[in-house]
Amino acid sequence: MRRLLLLALALALPSAASAQPGLGVKAKTGQGLYAEHCLSCHGVDGSGVTSASHPRGVLDVRGLGPPLKDVGALAADFYLTTGYMPLEDPHEQPRHTKSPFDKREIAALVAYVASFGKGPPVPTPHPERGDVSVGLSLFTEHCAGCHQVVAEGGYVTNAVAPPLHEATPVQIAEAVRVGPYLMPRFEKSQISDAQLDSIIAYVQWAKHPDDRGGWSIGRIGPVPEGLVAWLIAAVALVGCCVVIGRRVRQ
Amino acid sequence: MGRALESAEESVVIRGLVRFLDERSGTAPFVKKALRYVFPDHWSFLLGEVALYTFVILVGTGIYLTFFFEPSTASTYYAGHYAPLRGHEMSVAYRSAVDLSFKVRAGLLMRQTHHWAADVFVASIVLHMLRVFFTGAFRKPRDLTYYLGLTMLVFALLEGYLGYSLVDDLLSGMGLAIGYSVLMSVPFVGANLALLVWGAPFPGKAEFWSRMYVAHVFLLPILIATLLALHLFLVAARHHTQFRESRRTTEKKVVGIPTFPGYAPRSLGLFFSVAAVLFLLGGLVQINPIWLWGPYHIAQGTNGAQPDWYLGWLIGALRLVPNLDVTIGDYTLVPNAFWGGALFPLLVFMLLYLVPWLDRRATGEYGFRNLLDRPRDAPWRTALGAALFAWVFVIFLAGASDRVFVSFGISYVAQLWIYRVLVFVLPLAALIVTRRFCLALQESERLGQIRKQAEAEARGELPQTEQL
Numbered sequence: 001m002r003r004l005l006l007l008a009l010a011l012a013l014p015s016a017a018s019a020q021p022g023l024g025v026k027a028k029t030g031q032g033l034y035a036e037h038c039l040s041c042h043g044v045d046g047s048g049v050t051s052a053s054h055p056r057g058v059l060d061v062r063g064l065g066p067p068l069k070d071v072g073a074l075a076a077d078f079y080l081t082t083g084y085m086p087l088e089d090p091h092e093q094p095r096h097t098k099s100p101f102d103k104r105e106i107a108a109l110v111a112y113v114a115s116f117g118k119g120p121p122v123p124t125p126h127p128e129r130g131d132v133s134v135g136l137s138l139f140t141e142h143c144a145g146c147h148q149v150v151a152e153g154g155y156v157t158n159a160v161a162p163p164l165h166e167a168t169p170v171q172i173a174e175a176v177r178v179g180p181y182l183m184p185r186f187e188k189s190q191i192s193d194a195q196l197d198s199i200i201a202y203v204q205w206a207k208h209p210d211d212r213g214g215w216s217i218g219r220i221g222p223v224p225e226g227l228v229a230w231l232i233a234a235v236a237l238v239g240c241c242v243v244i245g246r247r248v249r250q
Numbered sequence: 251m252g253r254a255l256e257s258a259e260e261s262v263v264i265r266g267l268v269r270f271l272d273e274r275s276g277t278a279p280f281v282k283k284a285l286r287y288v289f290p291d292h293w294s295f296l297l298g299e300v301a302l303y304t305f306v307i308l309v310g311t312g313i314y315l316t317f318f319f320e321p322s323t324a325s326t327y328y329a330g331h332y333a334p335l336r337g338h339e340m341s342v343a344y345r346s347a348v349d350l351s352f353k354v355r356a357g358l359l360m361r362q363t364h365h366w367a368a369d370v371f372v373a374s375i376v377l378h379m380l381r382v383f384f385t386g387a388f389r390k391p392r393d394l395t396y397y398l399g400l401t402m403l404v405f406a407l408l409e410g411y412l413g414y415s416l417v418d419d420l421l422s423g424m425g426l427a428i429g430y431s432v433l434m435s436v437p438f439v440g441a442n443l444a445l446l447v448w449g450a451p452f453p454g455k456a457e458f459w460s461r462m463y464v465a466h467v468f469l470l471p472i473l474i475a476t477l478l479a480l481h482l483f484l485v486a487a488r489h490h491t492q493f494r495e496s497r498r499t500t501e502k503k504v505v506g507i508p509t510f511p512g513y514a515p516r517s518l519g520l521f522f523s524v525a526a527v528l529f530l531l532g533g534l535v536q537i538n539p540i541w542l543w544g545p546y547h548i549a550q551g552t553n554g555a556q557p558d559w560y561l562g563w564l565i566g567a568l569r570l571v572p573n574l575d576v577t578i579g580d581y582t583l584v585p586n587a588f589w590g591g592a593l594f595p596l597l598v599f600m601l602l603y604l605v606p607w608l609d610r611r612a613t614g615e616y617g618f619r620n621l622l623d624r625p626r627d628a629p630w631r632t633a634l635g636a637a638l639f640a641w642v643f644v645i646f647l648a649g650a651s652d653r654v655f656v657s658f659g660i661s662y663v664a665q666l667w668i669y670r671v672l673v674f675v676l677p678l679a680a681l682i683v684t685r686r687f688c689l690a691l692q693e694s695e696r697l698g699q700i701r702k703q704a705e706a707e708a709r710g711e712l713p714q715t716e717q718l
Contacts, residue, residue, distance in 0.1 A: 136334045140420070140544055144552040149420060150542050154553030155652035155662050161553060163656075205334065212351070213358050213536035221421060223653045225537050226559025229369035232535075233527055237300050237374065240523040244516050245293030 023115060030112025033105055037086045041065030046116040064090050071178075072119015076110045078174035082167075093159050093181055096166055125173040125193075127200040135202025138195055142186065150219045151206045156182060165207055169200045264510065289513045290492035290499075290506035294381045296520055298399075301374040303524040304367050305478065309471060311364040311532075318354050320346040321416060321463035323456045332541055340545035343459065344418040348541050363532025368410045370528060372560040375403050383605065383635050386628060387491045389619040393606035395484040400602055402477045405470050407560055412466040414538075414558055416459075421538070423546025424555045427452060428568075432591030437584050453548055491622045501620045554652055563642055566649030567594040570669055598642060629688035633681045640680035644672045 023031065034042075041064035043049045048067030068076070079085040080101060084094035099106060110122070140149060146161035148154045153163030159182045164172070173196055179185030191199070209219070217224040264285070272278035289295070322342040328335045330345075332352060350357040379399065382388055388396035411429065415422045430452045433444040447461070448454030489504050499505045507513050531537075543552065557565055567590030576584035609631060610616055625632040648669040655662040 132334045133336045133338065136544055137338065140550055140552070144420075144550075146553050148554050149544060149552035152554070153656050155655045156553070158663065160656060160659075202334065209334075209542055210332065211536060211539075212541075213362055213539060214534040216536045216539070219536075219539065219542060220554050220556075220653065221538065221543075222556040222558045222562070223650045225365075225369065226562065228531070228535055228537075229366065229373055229559060233366065233370045233531055234373045234377065236527050237370070237524060238297070238377070240520060240527075241296035241300065242293045244520050244523070245291070245296050 024111065026108050027111040027115050029105070030108035030110070033101070033109050034112050037100075038065075038109075041087075041090060042068050046071075046113060068113055068116055070117035070119045071113065072117070073110045073114040073122045074120040074174050075178050076113035077106070077122045078171060078178050078180065080106045080109055082171055084180065095160075096162055120177065123170065123173040123177070123193075125169045125200050126197050127169050127204055129194070130197035130199070130201030132198070132201050132205045134195070135198035135200070135205070138191070138199050139202050139206075142191065143199070146183070148220060150209060151203050152218065152220050158182075164203050167203065169204065172196075172200045172203055261511070285508065285510040287486065287509045288489075288504045288506040289509070290490050290504060292493060294385075295490060297374060297378040297381055299517060299520055300524055301371060301378055302478065302482075303521045304371040304374055304528065305474065306521070307525055307528050308364060308367045308371060309475075311360045311367065312467065312471070314356075314360045315350065315364060316467055318346060318350040318357060319343070319416075321459050323418070323459045335541065335544065338545060339547075341418045343416065344540070344545045347417045347419070351541065359529070359532050361532075362535075362537050363528050365413075365537045366531040366535070367528045368413060369537075369558060369560070372403070372406050372410060375399070375406060376560075379403065379602075380635075380639070384625045384632055385491070385493075385622040386609070386619065386631065387622055388606050389609060389615070390606070391488045391618055392484070392491065395481055395488075396606060397603065398477050398481045398484070400599070402474055402481070404599065405474050405477070409466060409470040409474065410558055410560060412462050412470070416462055416466055417538075417540055418459075418546055419538075419540040420543040420546050420550065420552050421540075421555050423453070423548070424551055425557055428557075428565075428591070430454075431585075432564075432568075432587050435585040435588035436592055437588065440585075440588075489620070491620060493624065494621045499621070501618065504620075554656070556649070556653075562649035563646040564591055564595060564649075566645040566647065566651075566669075567591065569651065569666065570645060570648050570673065572670075594645070598638075601638065626688040626691040629685045629692075632688050633685035636684040637677040637681040641673065641677040644669055644676050 041049055043065070046068030048069075049064040050066065079094070080099055082094075083097035083099040086100070087094050101109065113119075114121070139147075139151075143151075146154060146156050147164060148161075151164040154161050161183075167175070175183065176186045176191060176196055176199070217228060268278055268281050271281060320342050324342045325339055326342050326345050328338050328340055328345055328348070330336070330349060330352065332348065335348065347361075351361055352358070382396060382399070411425070415426050415429070430444055430448060433447065434440045436443060445451070448458050449461075490506070492499055492504060492506065494500075496505065556562065568587060569590070571586065571589040573586060574589065575582050575586050612630070613628075623631075648666070651662055651665040651669070654660055654665060
């Protein structure tokens with residue numbers, strides 16, 4: 001019932017809010033999209049839907065969605081380009097998927113969300129200024145505990161730390177500052193922008209690392225190695241035994 | 251067979267060689283015996299040989315690695331060509347392992363082949379042991395041989411763990427941290443034991459590295475080689491076992507092919523097959539890319555760190571055991587790591603060591619057993635073995651549950667609970683199903699024989715004795 005009400009509100013909203021001054025053309029397009037896809041959880045003008053009557057969702061946030069007042073273009077761009085949002089079920093961990101919006105629509109939504117308050121803009125990382133070696137150190141220190149040292153992802157309590165194969169430099173820079181889902185947020189005092197460039201340089205490198213030694217079976221160590229040892233080597237050798245040990249009837 | 255022996259005696263090369271040796275050592279009778287030693291014929295008898303030849307490859311590649319590996323924890327900085335590590339502080343051990351992979355000619359091939367061989371070594375021992383168990387080959391007079399083999403398995407596990415640990419990459423360090431905690435968890439003596447081995451609280455003194463190194467490249471290989479020699483001596487002294495396949499095969503008489511000219515070429519072929527498989531893997535499939543893991547520094551870690559497969563059952567056990575400590579007041583008598591990391595493997599190996607004794611007690615057979623059972627011939631033994639195997643296997647699978655979660659999205663916690671149930675249910679199911687299956691096989695065989703006889707009688711032929 002409440003959802004329906006919200007939907008009705010959402011449909012009624014564009015005409016009511018279009019009078020809002022100071023919104024550019026882009027943000028106005030975004031406003032329409034917001035009303036259609038985001039408002040039911042994030043509320044009117046990003047005020048959030050956090051009433052206590054709603055079940056606990058992601059990270060024990062009561063209600064459907066957190067307020068977006070000062071999250072800024074940075075967070076909106078991250079959640080939309082990764083396809084984390086819109087999220088079908090607020091109880092689920094958002095996963096990297098293809099966004100239902102095209103580039104123009106995302107830009108419009110980002111502009112609209114940015115208009116809510118004084119959040120940070122979309123960052124411009126410079127991985128080319130970073131150092132892969134420094135990046136490995138920093139990544140091992142801050143990130144590998146969850147994302148695995150070659151960024152192949154892993155299990156953390158009740159969630160996936162996703163592999164970073166598809167993460168773009170901008171998305172990595174955003175994620176570090178946003179701390180989506182269970183990930184901690186890193187302030188500039190913890191990871192400076194220069195350090196971030198090195199981390200991004202390393203993650204970019206880790207997408208196609210030095211694969212000396214042949215077929216790289218996943219780069220996660222012993223589990224796939226054990227599979228190869230049994231399913232290829234042991235099977236081949238048992239096969240050899242069967243062939244060599246075959247009875248020769250005279 | 252007679253003709254084969256004649257041709258052996260006619261072989262000029264062999265004759266010359268035997269004479270050469272005999273004139274200088276008087277070993278012709280022994281050589282003659284060895285050449286005439288009879289190998290019974292079944293593919294599964296070759297599994298132990300696969301383990302033997304894998305060990306040979308391990309020793310060979312291992313020797314090559316010792317020429318370049320420096321087992322030192324001294325601190326150094328990497329200044330080689332590999333960009334992501336440049337300028338990193340690391341131990342000399344890790345740097346030499348990276349250099350050995352990147353700079354030494356055939357170094358990476360040897361390192362990878364060595365590691366694959368370690369994985370395959372334990373796999374082939376396990377397969378060999380399964381064959382020995384399910385055919386009852388561990389019975390007197392081969393129980394001693396069985397104990398030696400089992401002890402070699404224990405040493406092989408330890409040897410593999412040390413090899414994994416010596417390199418001092420990120421995974422090594424995490425593996426050692428787990429080993430340290432498990433040793434610490436032994437009630438009463440754990441802390442002292444760990445200090446004794448490590449020399450100081452984790453990560454231990456520099457001496458610990460030389461201890462690991464000496465154990466890995468000298469003590470354990472020598473121990474394994476000695477036990478291996480004894481194992482083979484006992485096999486030859488009491489002869490191979492065999493299946494009852496024809497009327498000629500009896501408890502007293504071995505039927506098979508002699509070493510020369512029949513068996514030796516086959517065995518040589520098997521050696522080449524083992525070498526080919528291991529070197530192909532070493533050259534074509536990446537294993538333990540230590541340069542990707544980076545060096546270990548205390549308190550660092552990576553998600554999804556795993557031991558090599560043959561210790562996966564212990565990681566699985568550590569994960570499955572519920573959060574249970576035994577405490578007296580403030581004193582923790584038995585920390586959680588003890589159950590999965592120490593008690594579980596002790597229990598499994600105790601059961602395995604007890605197998606010959608338990609079998610004697612259960613069957614009341616105290617005599618010599620030179621003929622093998624087919625698994626179906628001993629339904630209870632086969633069923634109990636299947637249950638034990640299923641138990642360890644479920645726990646082994648649980649060790650990979652985090653990777654299953656990441657790859658297939660099956661909830662980790664759900665998996666743990668499924669495994670916690672399966673740990674009890676699957677062994678029981680394996681026991682019942684295997685026993686039924688064995689009995690059904692026996693029954694169908696019996697019916698087949700009756701039908702054959704009846705058909706023969708219907709055709710008016712006399713009931714015939716089986717011809718072979």
